[in-house]
Amino acid sequence: MTDISYWGNSRVSGQESELQRCFARVGAEHGFTDVNANWERFKEFKATWKRCSTSAELLITDYMKESGEDLITDLARGIFGRMGRGGVKEIYSERLKQHFLSPEFILRNQPLYLRRSRNLAYAQQGRVHDLRTLEQDLHDLGLVKRVPHAYISWTKGDNRQRVGYCSVIMRVVAISRVLDRKEIPSFVPSYVLYHELIHLENGLRFGSYHDREFRERERIHPHHEEAERWLRRIVADPQFR
Ligand SMILES: [Zn+2]
Structure with a gap:
């Protein structure tokens, strides 16, 4: 990564200097004298960092680019808090969590996330099973609540090891196309979809996602x-490769 000097550089956008400003300020509160923070186009919502004594280099998800100084500062507090030994483990403030739930955040970032997701079919109707029907049945049974702006799709590839995936923050659920076959009863993708929709409904959680x-x-x-029996079979059976 190149070393960017951010002050007095007119080519660096205002957003970048805002990010740098927030992280340098919070870093200083945590004893870091040399902080370098940049936006990165990660697919997932995440940040990475390298630290060496009192210097830190951070790459921050650009999904936060429009979030404003207060929320970026909250994120910086969460990250520096986690970097310190024995510090806080919870990375998101209540205010940040509210922000992630806001329509502005999801309407801006979900399309970006979907464009960056290489393995999505962008389709609910599969060759055999229709995820919309399965979702509707789960609602009709009263098993899950509707989450606004949720996006559900089959994957492009036949992943057997990971039959379902959910980005809670981006409200995207992907179900592996390996379950979209006529020999597989619809309750199998229904069950996997149900699992992922519970994650969506639960939202961001501190601690274990699969608790009791x-x-x-x-x-x-x-x-x-x-369904559990079927899933064990699908993982083990070469016919599903
Ligand atoms: Zn899960």
Whole structure:
């Protein structure tokens, strides 16, 4: 990564200097004298950092680019808090969590996230199973609540190891195309979709995503046991490769 001097450089955007300003200020509160923070086009919402004694270099998800100084400062506090030994583990302030739930955040960032997702089919209707129908059935059964702006799609590839995926923050659920076959009963993709929709409904959580409450809720699905058996078979059976 190149070393960018951000002060007095008119070519550097105002947003970048805002990021740098926030992180340098919060870094200083944590004893860092040399902080260099830049936006990065990560697919996932994340930040990475390298630290060496009192200097830190950070790459921050550009999904925060329009979030403004207060929220960027909150994120900086969370990250520096986590960098310090024995510091806070919870990275997001309440204000940040509210921001992630706002329509502005999701309407700006979800399309960006979808463009960066290389493995999505961008389709709910599969060759055999329709995710919209499966989702509707789960709602009709009262198993999950509707989450606004949720985007659901089949994947392009047949991933057997990871049959479902959910980005809670971007409200995107992907179901592996390996489950979209006529020999696989619809309750199998329904069950995996249910699992991912519970994640969406639960939102960002501090601690384990698959806690006891989650597992208990998962078991409410009418085909829980059969679906689990199917999934074990799909992982093990070469015919699904
Ligand atoms: Zn899960």
